[in-house]
Amino acid sequence: MRGELIAIDLETTGLDSANDRIIEIGAVRMQDGKIIDEFEQLIDPGFPVPPAVTHITGITTDQVAGQPSIEQVLPALKKFVGDAPVIGHSINFDAAFLARYNVLTANMLIDTYDLAAVLLPRAPRYNLNSLTAEVGIDLEHAHRALDDIRATALLYWKLWERALGLPYATLQEIVNAAQGLGWQAEPVFRAALEEKPIPQDNSPVDLSGKDLFGPPPKDEKPLRPNDDLDSLDTESVIGLIDENGALSQVIPGYDKRPQQITMARAVTETFNQGGHIMIEAGTGTGKSIAYLVPAILWATANNQRVVISTNTINLQEQLINKDLPVLHQALDIPFKATVLKGRSNYLCPRRLAAIRRRRPTSIDELRTLAKILVWLLESPTGDRGEISLRGPIENITWQRLSAEDEGCQLDRCRSVMSGTCPFYKARKAAESAHLIIVNHALLLSDAASDNRVLPEYTCLVLDEGHHLEDAVTSSFSFRLDEATLRRRLADLGGSKSGLLGEVLRSAESAAPEKEVKRLKKGVSAISDATKLMEHHIGSLFTAFQNVVDNPDQPNATDYNTQTRVTQAIRDRDAFAHLQERWNNLKEFFDVLSQAMQYLTEALARMEQYDLPDYSDLVNSTATAARYLKETNSQLNSFIIEPDPNMIYWINTSRDRFNATSIHAAPLHIGPVAENYLWNNKETIILTSATLQTRGNFNYIRERLSADHVATLEVGSPFNYRESTLLYIPTDIPEPNDRNRYQHAVERGIIELAATLGGRVLALFTSYAQLRQTAQAITPRLALGNIAVYDQSDGSSRQALLDGFVSTEKAVLLGTRSFWEGVDIPGENLSALVIVRLPFAVPSDPVFAARSDTYPNSFNDYAIPDAILRFRQGFGRLIRSSTDRGVVTVFDRRVISKGYGAHFLEALPDCHVENGPLDGLSAAARNWLNLT
Numbered sequence: 007m008r009g010e011l012i013a014i015d016l017e018t019t020g021l022d023s024a025n026d027r028i029i030e031i032g033a034v035r036m037q038d039g040k041i042i043d044e045f046e047q048l049i050d051p052g053f054p055v056p057p058a059v060t061h062i063t064g065i066t067t068d069q070v071a072g073q074p075s076i077e078q079v080l081p082a083l084k085k086f087v088g089d090a091p092v093i094g095h096s097i098n099f100d101a102a103f104l105a106r107y108n109v110l111t112a113n114m115l116i117d118t119y120d121l122a123a124v125l126l127p128r129a130p131r132y133n134l135n136s137l138t139a140e141v142g143i144d145l146e147h148a149h150r151a152l153d154d155i156r157a158t159a160l161l162y163w164k165l166w167e168r169a170l171g172l173p174y175a176t177l178q179e180i181v182n183a184a185q186g187l188g189w190q191a192e193p194v195f196r197a198a199l200e201e202k203p204i205p206q207d208n209s210p211v212d213l214s215g216k217d218l219f220g221p222p223p224k225d226e227k228p229l230r231p232n233d234d235l236d237s238l239d240t241e242s243v244i245g246l247i248d249e250n251g252a253l254s255q256v257i258p259g260y261d262k263r264p265q266q267i268t269m270a271r272a273v274t275e276t277f278n279q280g281g282h283i284m285i286e287a288g289t290g291t292g293k294s295i296a297y298l299v300p301a302i303l304w305a306t307a308n309n310q311r312v313v314i315s316t317n318t319i320n321l322q323e324q325l326i327n328k329d330l331p332v333l334h335q336a337l338d339i340p341f342k343a344t345v346l347k348g349r350s351n352y353l354c355p356r357r358l359a360a361i362r363r364r365r366p367t368s369i370d371e372l373r374t375l376a377k378i379l380v381w382l383l384e385s386p387t388g389d390r391g392e393i394s395l396r397g398p399i400e401n402i403t404w405q406r407l408s409a410e411d412e413g414c415q416l417d418r419c420r421s422v423m424s425g426t427c428p429f430y431k432a433r434k435a436a437e438s439a440h441l442i443i444v445n446h447a448l449l450l451s452d453a454a455s456d457n458r459v460l461p462e463y464t465c466l467v468l469d470e471g472h473h474l475e476d477a478v479t480s481s482f483s484f485r486l487d488e489a490t491l492r493r494r495l496a497d498l499g500g501s502k503s504g505l506l507g508e509v510l511r512s513a514e515s516a517a518p519e520k521e522v523k524r525l526k527k528g529v530s531a532i533s534d535a536t537k538l539m540e541h542h543i544g545s546l547f548t549a550f551q552n553v554v555d556n557p558d559q560p561n562a563t564d565y566n567t568q569t570r571v572t573q574a575i576r577d578r579d580a581f582a583h584l585q586e587r588w589n590n591l592k593e594f595f596d597v598l599s600q601a602m603q604y605l606t607e608a609l610a611r612m613e614q615y616d617l618p619d620y621s622d623l624v625n626s627t628a629t630a631a632r633y634l635k636e637t638n639s640q641l642n643s644f645i646i647e648p649d650p651n652m653i654y655w656i657n658t659s660r661d662r663f664n665a666t667s668i669h670a671a672p673l674h675i676g677p678v679a680e681n682y683l684w685n686n687k688e689t690i691i692l693t694s695a696t697l698q699t700r701g702n703f704n705y706i707r708e709r710l711s712a713d714h715v716a717t718l719e720v721g722s723p724f725n726y727r728e729s730t731l732l733y734i735p736t737d738i739p740e741p742n743d744r745n746r747y748q749h750a751v752e753r754g755i756i757e758l759a760a761t762l763g764g765r766v767l768a769l770f771t772s773y774a775q776l777r778q779t780a781q782a783i784t785p786r787l788a789l790g791n792i793a794v795y796d797q798s799d800g801s802s803r804q805a806l807l808d809g810f811v812s813t814e815k816a817v818l819l820g821t822r823s824f825w826e827g828v829d830i831p832g833e834n835l836s837a838l839v840i841v842r843l844p845f846a847v848p849s850d851p852v853f854a855a856r857s858d859t860y861p862n863s864f865n866d867y868a869i870p871d872a873i874l875r876f877r878q879g880f881g882r883l884i885r886s887s888t889d890r891g892v893v894t895v896f897d898r899r900v901i902s903k904g905y906g907a908h909f910l911e912a913l914p915d916c917h918v919e920n921g922p923l924d925g926l927s928a929a930a931r932n933w934l935n936l937t
């Protein structure tokens with residue numbers, strides 16, 4: 007949309023349009039992409055500007071004092087805006103404030119956030135700063151109204167140009183899909199469509215989507231394992247990674263690492279002999295090469311697939327983008343490796359076609375569909391990792407369009423989709439690959455599912471193996487909340503809407519009257535049951551809430567309360583009431599489950615009538631029937647017949663949604679590990695930098711039921727005595743002396759950061775303490791131009807890491823996710839502060855239930871669990887053989903408590919100094935040879 011447009015932005019004292027006040031207005035007039043006039047005015051709100059607002063905008067109380075009131079500014083603003091269309095980034099926020107004064111009530115509003123969500127489908131973030139950077143606009147002073155609005159106006163113009171660049175057919179489809187939904191962005195897409203010449207060939211779009219996805223894979227044959235297996239020659243394998251071996255020829259400055267050779271030898275022998283081994287390989291071993299080389303040689307020699315499973319996407323990316331290309335170059339063997347993700351990562355073309363045909367029913371669905379259509383023009387992979395989905399709505403819509411829950415009949419889809427389906431292609435690639443890279447979540451959910459994603463395999467490497475217990479726990483867990491249950495039932499719809507409506511429409515168009523009648527009977531039973539369930543679902547979740555609201559319950563005022571459902575809870579009156587509520591609902595659940603099953607079977611018998619979207623409807627009804635059956639059974643176990651090997655808990659959030667959810671997770675994962683891993687695979691290599699506690703593998707073996715699994719420790723090639731100073735402040739107050747302790751933590755970080763010029767990573771165990779520390783140290787470190795990066799502004803982990811590394815003087819504060827996987831080699835990171843020993847939260851239901859299984863849970867469970875995390879945290883500092891740095895532990899319990907020695911003994915042999923907190927900075931300066 008071109009012509010005259012007004013862009014507007016407000017700064018306000020808060021987010022509440024009813025009670026907060028405007029403190030600055032910025033507006034620009036734009037004519038065909040050029041800013042031709044500007045309006046800027048500070049406004050006196052009549053009370054002090056809150057410090058948090060000053061922190062964000064730079065606007066102080068002094069600056070606004072004595073400025074005109076909003077009422078005085080309004081006439082000039084109204085004149086400036088007139089009746090032109092008005093642009094803004096999240097314009098509805100500004101419009102809500104101005105509507106109080108009867109401004110912008112009749113103007114057409116255009117939201118650049120809304121447009122960007124569709125037109126920049128791969129933008130990493132959608133705030134104004136990130137988007138302007140994404141399209142190459144320089145934003146000098148973010149968060150001042152006039153600067154922001156100039157940027158917004160220019161951003162709009164870039165987005166308009168992108169809209170104009172879309173193919174005619176895509177624009178036409180978006181505009182048609184938006185009909186009647188009242189989407190604010192629709193006029194922009196319509197204007198772009200009207201500007202474009204109608205193409206000569208304007209035949210209807212092929213909604214099957216075959217043309218949207220990349221071409222089908224070359225028809226490569228699946229691997230067929232050799233009947234007789236060839237052993238690897240261990241010395242030949244070692245020769246490849248030894249001095250002057252093949253790897254040394256392609257990696258500049260290649261260093262032989264004895265630890266790597268020891269590990270590669272053990273991995274090779276395990277492949278040759280079969281069986282399982284756990285290998286702890288310290289930081290710097292190069293463990294991925296140590297298992298990849300034997301795995302590739304084994305797989306290619308025997309035509310066997312080897313599955314490599316990691317916990318994090320970072321490690322997957324390292325394997326596929328760094329290690330495997332080097333090995334392709336170094337090894338004189340052609341091998342194929344591929345990444346296979348969980349089903350929900352792949353867009354299902356049939357589901358996409360179905361939504362395109364029926365058209366979206368809500369603005370949210372429309373926006374996500376439009377985004378996907380634009381994205382597929384740029385990236386025809388259909389891989390979730392390449393689109394930037396924002397918020398729960400886009401994620402839910404994606405979920406519905408993904409291959410998740412699909413009973414994919416791959417060969418059937420291949421003929422319909424000509425082999426272009428992303429999931430089909432990934433699955434095909436995996437069948438012919440020697441190495442399949444997956445994550446633990448997929449590995450385990452695949453093991454637990456009848457509808458397998460992974461092709462057959464017998465050899466498995468589990469990297470980041472210390473996460474296996476958590477990964478099994480979450481793969482075999484159950485979660486349900488009221489909104490999800492209601493949404494799943496609403497998705498069923500009735501005779502005219504939702505899935506049931508689609509089933510009837512399809513049947514009525516092609517099936518005989520008698521069959522349609524039968525279906526109608528089923529549909530009517532289902533929609534009657536879902537209507538009657540409405541009220542009972544509300545009562546059930548209120549009853550869950552009442553169980554939690556018991557005044558005896560600890561942490562009842564916490565933002566999030568997790569209440570483990572123990573026998574004592576089950577004995578309460580509130581629980582008896584919950585059981586009554588469930589008995590009422592269960593009757594309908596049973597009827598509904600049976601009716602869905604009946605409908606699924608009736609539909610499955612109608613294959614010969616060639617119904618439109620037949621396979622899709624059969625799959626969707628089968629999935630819905632499965633969901634209802636499973637949910638019915640899980641609720642019944644939770645409330646009436648608990649499984650002794652499961653942990654049950656209720657989670658309540660005291661936010662504005664006040665949501666209650668219920669959860670179940672396995673108490674012991676050992677039987678699962680035995681069933682699906684140890685007793686099911688020929689060869690398993692489980693590795694990590696941290697598997698041992700107290701100098702042995704007993705704890706992890708016990709947790710994973712892996713008593714019979716061999717173990718090996720190869721150590722680390724780094725010389726920690728030379729590189730690492732471990733400084734223990736001896737006079738820091740104990741953590742339970744809260745105020746004095748917190749004050750000491752803040753002082754310690756400030757002094758250390760001031761001495762080193764930033765370059766400090768502090769690891770916290772609690773978000774609340776991190777936030778409190780960030781608030782205290784940020785203004786003081788700002789005096790020395792040291793920036794503080796912390797999670798309290800909602801930035802992603804990667805954004806914080808990037809900011810920390812690219813800022814000359816910076817401190818990074820992180821909670822749980824920063825204790826591992828952070829890899830910052832060199833001088834950017836010189837000091838690591840472990841703020842507290844990372845004990846699990848005792849009230850965590852899974853931890854608490856598992857603790858109950860030990861006679862001495864603190865000693866045998868809590869301490870080893872914390873030691874593993876402590877070792878991971880310690881490992882963040884030294885990332886290369888030339889790194890040098892300081893680790894300090896601001897938790898006196900490592901010296902004041904008997905168990906503290908176990909933590910210190912678990913660390914590599916480094917240079918240790920004990921001293922006062924005041925001595926930390928000097929010790930760090932000496933250690934790092936700073937003047």
Ligand code: SF4
Pocket residue numbers: 353354355356357408409412413414415416419420423427428429430
């Ligand atoms: S194979 Fe599965 S994901 Fe692919 S189009 Fe068919 S149903 Fe969808």
